[in-house]
Amino acid sequence: MTRIATVQTDTGPLYGAVTDAGFVALSPDFPQWPTLREVIEADALNQVADAAQGRAPTHMVSEFRYLPPIPAPEKIICVGVNFPDRNAEYKDGSDQPKYMSLFPRFPRSFTGHDRPLIRPPENHTLDYEGEVAIVIGKGGRRIAAGDAYDHIAALTLANEGTIRDWVRHAKFNVTQGKNWDNSGALGPWLVPFTDAAQLDDARIVTRVNGEVRQDDTLNRMMFPIREEIAYISTFTTLVPGDIIITGTPTGAGARFDPPRYLKPGDVVEVTVDGIGTLRNTVEDEA
Structure with a gap:
């Protein structure tokens, strides 16, 4: 599986390939593409991946930390309440909605793999939502x-x-609950999309401290990813590097009785076979 990541090193951010032995820096070989956003715009992700073949790691695991793969995407659009059981969790008696719920997230609201999610002092109802994201x-x-x-x-x-x-501060607006700095995570890396089965057969599992909290398959989405792209692109032009976060299954902490929100020391892992595992700890804001 090809894994292309953006990382922070002592000399600055780099992009390259993640191997079992470490990280192979590739961005110095492609100065015409400063970040993975430009790589994707040039349709060169596979070219970059091919350049890692046979190369020894330039950085060991202790010598870099993960950043969100795409720096400063023009748009991050999230699809809400997109699984049948998730809709039922709201206990409002509503049928499947005719149109999908959407909201934006800002890049600063995301951190990278193996970095802490930050719980702010203003409110401690920090919750998790494991999802597949498409670029x-x-x-x-x-x-x-x-x-x-x-x-x-x-x-x-x-x-x-x-x-x-x-997210309950206004009648219809969830944006302010979704955009606290470093409250979410993206990563660990990009896996080039080559086969519909990567999405059609995908299963999302979210664990908190090793306990399975979410477990479902993308083929049960009320609004499949093909429809998400079609609907979103109706009103806005999608550009290379845009991210669509496609929806979370039932089992978020808010839906337990009593709610099971994240607290400092917790470990959250989101796993999809064929993509990997996104792992984050939880810390209070300093």
Whole structure:
């Protein structure tokens, strides 16, 4: 499995390939593409991956830390309440909605793999949401659902961390509960999208301190990823590097009785076979 990541080193951020032995820095070989966003825009992700073949690691595991794979994407759009059981969790008697719920997240609200999610002092209802995230490769407007997969460059994972009390501050607006600095995570890396089965057969499992909290398959989504791309591109032009976070299964902490919110010391892991595991600890804001 090809794993292309953005990392922070003593000399600054780099992108390259993650191997079992460490990290192979590749960005110095491609100065025309300063970040993975430009790599994707040039449709060169596989070219970059090929450049890692046979190369020894340039950095051992202790010599880098993960950053979100795409720096400063133009858009991060999240799809809410996208599994049948998740809709039922709201206990409002509603049927499947006609249209999907969407909200934006800002890049600063995400940290990288193996970094702490930050619980703010203003409110301690920090919750987890394990999700698959897609990275747009070929941009477009009014993309047909049948063509949608042609517009995906890569896959990654998201923990769409949420301050639950703050999503209830207004009648219809969840944005302020979804955008606390470093409350969520993206990563660990990008896996090039090559086969529909990578999404159609994917299973999301979220664990907190080793306990399975979420477990479902993408083929049960109320709004499949093809439809997400088609619907979102109806009203906004998707561009290379845009991220769509596709929806979380039932089992978030807010839906337990009593709620089971994250606290300092917790470890959250989001796993999808064929993509990897996104792991984060939890800390209080300093």
